[in-house]
Amino acid sequence: MFLVHTPLSNMAACTSRVREMMGLLRILRHFPQNERLLSTSILRHAAASDGPPKFTPPTKPVIIDKTQKEASLRRFLSPEFIPPRQRTNPVKFSVERKDMIQRRKVLNIPEFYVGSILAVAMTDPHVNGNLNRFVGICIQRSGKGLGATFILRNVVDGQGVEICYELYNPRMRKIEVLKLEKRLDDNLMYLRDALPEYSSFNFDMQPVHYEITGDVPVSPLKVKMKPKPWSKRWERPKFNIKGIRFDLCLTLEMMEHAQKWAEPWRPYDMLKEYDTFSLEEQIFKEVQGKSQNVNSP
Amino acid sequence: MTALTCRFIKLADGLLRGAPVTVCRAGAALQSRAPVIQCIRTHRTNTWWDEHLTEDNASFLKKVVTEEYKQQTTDKLNPLKDEPWPRHEWVEGSRRVGLVAVKLGMMPVWTKSGERHVVTMLQVQDCHVVKHLSKEEYEGHTAALIVGGKNVSPFHRPEGYLEVFRNAGVPPKQKLTTFCVSDNAIIKPGTPLYAAHFRPGQYVDVTAKTIGKGFQGVMKRWGFKGQPASHGQTKTHRRPGSLGPGGDPAKVFKGKKMPGRMGNIYDTTHGLKVWRVNTKYNILYVNGSVPGHRNCLVKVRDSILPTRLENNKNPPFPTFFADGDEEIPEDLYDQDMFQFGEPMAE
Numbered sequence: 097m098f099l100v101h102t103p104l105s106n107m108a109a110c111t112s113r114v115r116e117m118m119g120l121l122r123i124l125r126h127f128p129q130n131e132r133l134l135s136t137s138i139l140r141h142a143a144a145s146d147g148p149p150k151f152t153p154p155t156k157p158v159i160i161d162k163t164q165k166e167a168s169l170r171r172f173l174s175p176e177f178i179p180p181r182q183r184t185n186p187v188k189f190s191v192e193r194k195d196m197i198q199r200r201k202v203l204n205i206p207e208f209y210v211g212s213i214l215a216v217a218m219t220d221p222h223v224n225g226n227l228n229r230f231v232g233i234c235i236q237r238s239g240k241g242l243g244a245t246f247i248l249r250n251v252v253d254g255q256g257v258e259i260c261y262e263l264y265n266p267r268m269r270k271i272e273v274l275k276l277e278k279r280l281d282d283n284l285m286y287l288r289d290a291l292p293e294y295s296s297f298n299f300d301m302q303p304v305h306y307e308i309t310g311d312v313p314v315s316p317l318k319v320k321m322k323p324k325p326w327s328k329r330w331e332r333p334k335f336n337i338k339g340i341r342f343d344l345c346l347t348l349e350m351m352e353h354a355q356k357w358a359e360p361w362r363p364y365d366m367l368k369e370y371d372t373f374s375l376e377e378q379i380f381k382e383v384q385g386k387s388q389n390v391n392s393p
Numbered sequence: 394m395t396a397l398t399c400r401f402i403k404l405a406d407g408l409l410r411g412a413p414v415t416v417c418r419a420g421a422a423l424q425s426r427a428p429v430i431q432c433i434r435t436h437r438t439n440t441w442w443d444e445h446l447t448e449d450n451a452s453f454l455k456k457v458v459t460e461e462y463k464q465q466t467t468d469k470l471n472p473l474k475d476e477p478w479p480r481h482e483w484v485e486g487s488r489r490v491g492l493v494a495v496k497l498g499m500m501p502v503w504t505k506s507g508e509r510h511v512v513t514m515l516q517v518q519d520c521h522v523v524k525h526l527s528k529e530e531y532e533g534h535t536a537a538l539i540v541g542g543k544n545v546s547p548f549h550r551p552e553g554y555l556e557v558f559r560n561a562g563v564p565p566k567q568k569l570t571t572f573c574v575s576d577n578a579i580i581k582p583g584t585p586l587y588a589a590h591f592r593p594g595q596y597v598d599v600t601a602k603t604i605g606k607g608f609q610g611v612m613k614r615w616g617f618k619g620q621p622a623s624h625g626q627t628k629t630h631r632r633p634g635s636l637g638p639g640g641d642p643a644k645v646f647k648g649k650k651m652p653g654r655m656g657n658i659y660d661t662t663h664g665l666k667v668w669r670v671n672t673k674y675n676i677l678y679v680n681g682s683v684p685g686h687r688n689c690l691v692k693v694r695d696s697i698l699p700t701r702l703e704n705n706k707n708p709p710f711p712t713f714f715a716d717g718d719e720e721i722p723e724d725l726y727d728q729d730m731f732q733f734g735e736p737m738a739e
Contacts, residue, residue, distance in 0.1 A: 184687055187674055188497040188514055198733040219507070243501045266731045267507045 170308070172207045173380045175237060176244030176263065181370045192241045193379070197386045199264050205271055209312060210234050211279030213297055214248060216261055217270040227269055230259055231299045235284035249287060251296035256288065275304045278314045280339040289326040290319040290340075321345045333358040442548040455546075462544060462564040469521070469562065469583045470715070477584065481577035483710035488535070489578040490712055491694030492520050492586050493542030493568055494677060496601070496685050502668055502678065503731040512668050513683045515599070515691060517675040519544045520586040521563045525579055526571075535573045538580060541566030542690045568690040578711040588675035589713040591667050591693070593727035596701035597677075598663045600692040601685035605657030615650040660684045664698045670725040 177196070179189040208214060213233050220228040232248030235258070239245045242264045249258045261268065287295045294317075318341045321330075330337050331346055331354040342351060362368070443451040483489075494515035502512045524539040531537040539557075545567040547555050558565045561582040591597060611617045611633040619631045633652075636645045662683055669678040677693065685691055695705050726732050 182687070184498050185495070185516070187516065187676075188500075191514070191671065191674060191676060192500055195733045202734065202736055221507075241500060262501075262509075264501075264733075265507075265509070266503045266505075 170310075171380060173376055173383065174205070174207070174244075176240050177379050177383065178240070178372050178376060180240050189241070193382065194386075195242060196264060197383060201387065203268060203271075205263055206273045208234060208246075208271075208273050208276060209278045210237055210282055210284055211315065212273055212277055213275040213301065214246075215270075215272040215274055215301075216248065216259075216268070217272075218261070218265070219267045219269055229299075231274065231297055231301060232257075232259070233284070233287070233295065233297060235287055249284075249295050250299075251292045254292075256292065256295060258288075272303065274301050276308065276312060278312050280314065280316065280318075281337055283335075284339070285328070286321070286326075286330045286335075286337060286340060287319065289328075289330065290321050294319050329354070454548075458547060465562055465564055466519070466585065469585060476581075477714075478579065478581045480711060480714075483707055484577065485706075487575040487577055487710070488573060489695065489708065489710055490522065490538050490540060490572045490574055490580060490586065490590075491570075491597075491692060492517050492588070492590055492677075493540055493566075493570055494518075494520070494588075494691050494693050495543060496683055496687055496689050496691055497676070498687055499682065504729045505731050506729075510668075510680060511682070512678040512680055515677045515679055515683070515693060517586065517588045517677070518542065519564070519566070521561070521566070522580045522582050522584050522586065523557060523561045523563060523566065523569060524582050528576070531573075536576055536579055537571050538574050539569055539571050540586065542568040542570075568692075570692045572694060580711050584712070585715070587672070587713050587715055588670050588677050589672050589715075589721055589725070590709055591670060591677055592708065593667050593669055593725050593730070595667045595705050595708065596664050596696035596698065597667060597679060597693050598661050598696050598698075599665060599679065599683045600659055600661040600694075601683060601689055603656045603658055603660045603684045604686050606655040608653065609655040610652045611650065614652060614655045617650070664696050664701050666704075666727070668727050668730050671723065672721055672725070673723045 177193060179186075211234065213231065215229060215231045217227040217229045219225075230248060230250070232250035234246050235249050236247045237244070239262075244263045245260050246263065247258050247260045249256065251257070263271075318339055320341050321344075324345070328335070330340060331342060331351060333355060334357060346354075443454075446454070494517045497514040497516050499511055499513050502510050504510070519542070521541055522538055523541045526537040526539070528534065528536050541558070541563065543566060544564045547565050550565055555565050557569075563583055606613070610631050612619050612631050617633060620626050620629045620634070622630060633650070636649060662681070665683070666680040667677055668680060670676070671678075679693075683691060695708070696702075724732075
């Protein structure tokens with residue numbers, strides 16, 4: 097349906113223009129119903145007839161493509177595909193990417209971020225041939241290419257346990273995302289110094305399903321810490337942590353003292369800039385294309 | 394206007410160290426009692442290839458050169474134009490050529506039992522045999538083949554260097570190495586060499602120039618332990634300590650490990666297993682690490698370790714020819730290696 101705003105009463109005032117509009121409307125009505133919604137701004141202008149028409153900025157055309165499912169419209173490229181900024185021959189990265197895509201065809205590696213809760217099953221020769229299952233929150237994703245790893249943390253019988261898994265290890269059987277969410281930071285290593293309740297997750301936790309459209313929800317959770325000393329000085333600006341409740345554990349003087357190690361020139365350092373936009377697009381197309389080649393019959 | 398320079402000549406009567414060197418502007422010869430340096434006026438003759446060319450000429454030359462390279466490489470692949478030398482069969486005790494490759498980087502590899510190893514990727518870029526030296530020419534014991542690596546532009550190389558390649562009909566290469574080869578393994582100059590020359594399961598030795606570390610102290614260069622950081626050490630934490638025994642020799646022996654320039658020398662890693670060979674991009678996946686930085690040229694040859702001779706039996710001899718006799722798949726894997734397209738078997 098088209099959005100039409102021509103009150104027929106104004107026809108007398110601007111006849112010629114409106115006649116064109118009506119003609120246009122008739123033509124437009126004859127168009128078959130397609131999935132694209134368009135709002136024409138031309139028709140709006142015809143409504144204001146007293147004096148010079150006030151300029152109303154045209155509404156942006158909202159294109160809702162209902163042919164594809166909303167979930168597949170989201171573009172996510174796993175961070176280990178993006179090559180680091182090095183003087184390496186791009187042939188090396190492309191050959192490695194081929195291997196990664198091959199592996200992804202066999203094992204489904206879902207989209208997950210630091211802060212999501214995962215359940216991982218690996219084959220273990222010491223477990224009677226059965227699978228070794230571990231549930232935990234992902235606190236770090238590092239490594240590029242085939243050696244990409246992620247660390248899962250959980251508290252088991254009062255003991256904090258962190259296991260570093262390799263995404264492309266052939267012993268990896270299943271990676272399941274129980275809860276997909278992001279946190280305020282990229283690196284949750286400070287959970288080691290936080291109260292254990294923030295790192296403990298039930299092994300029998302059921303996956304939380306919800307349709308995700310647009311961006312992944314960012315949990316605004318701020319974590320309470322154990323008393324100092326911590327394993328690292330998390331209040332220092334180099335870690336740039338937003339997910340800790342500093343007001344409960346540190347005084348204002350301590351926060352200001354920590355600002356001594358601030359490096360305010362960092363965001364303006366051009367030598368450290370790494371623009372991956374075009375690289376990401378190219379790699380995304382490659383990954384999508386190759387994975388779809390197998391899916392299509 | 395040509396630039397005038399001065400050329401200093403050292404006279405045979407010894408050079409007094411620390412004697413002041415006088416520079417003469419007009420170029421007149423200077424004779425004085427002590428100093429032994431004479432100046433001669435010369436014209437500077439060094440120039441670069443496109444100093445006196447227009448931009449059009451320079452770009453045309455570059456284009457012509459790349460086309461010529463392509464033509465040369467394709468010519469060498471054509472067996473009619475270029476009659477190859479007779480090929481022999483592999484015999485125990487025969488030595489064959491090696492390759493010159495470019496070190497791309499490293500990546501992990503898993504075996505079927507789940508063990509993780511690291512491999513270095515070596516890409517064979519435009520490897521050609523450039524010259525053949527017979528037994529008499531080389532040293533009297535074995536024949537030799539000179540092999541060249543990556544293609545390089547001819548504009549910044551001296552004429553003598555380019556002549557060798559012109560005789561072979563091959564584009565000029567960045568690195569040339571000599572391989573000692575038995576007589577049944579000689580190859581005609583101009584034949585290209587590919588990564589399929591090596592097969593998975595073989596063992597190779599890789600030689601390359603190590604990363605230069607500059608002037609380094611004794612702890613980094615030779616692995617000395619140094620001295621403790623505290624407990625009264627006065628200004629001595631990374632020093633070599635004693636230089637040897639005392640009054641009896643009353644000297645420091647030759648070859649004493651001392652600080653100095655480290656790295657930037659040729660070094661060989663022996664007995665590296667080849668895990669995988671990619672024939673499309675000509676990449677060898679070689680176990681472990683290899684000397685040299687990324688994108689450096691390395692020399693790869695069959696291993697000489699006596700315990701690895703069994704694995705190197707029946708290789709493609711004298712080399713792998715891409716004439717189309719045998720069709721090999723794009724990727725050749727070792728038996729133990731886990732291939733990523735495989736379903737999870739274990």
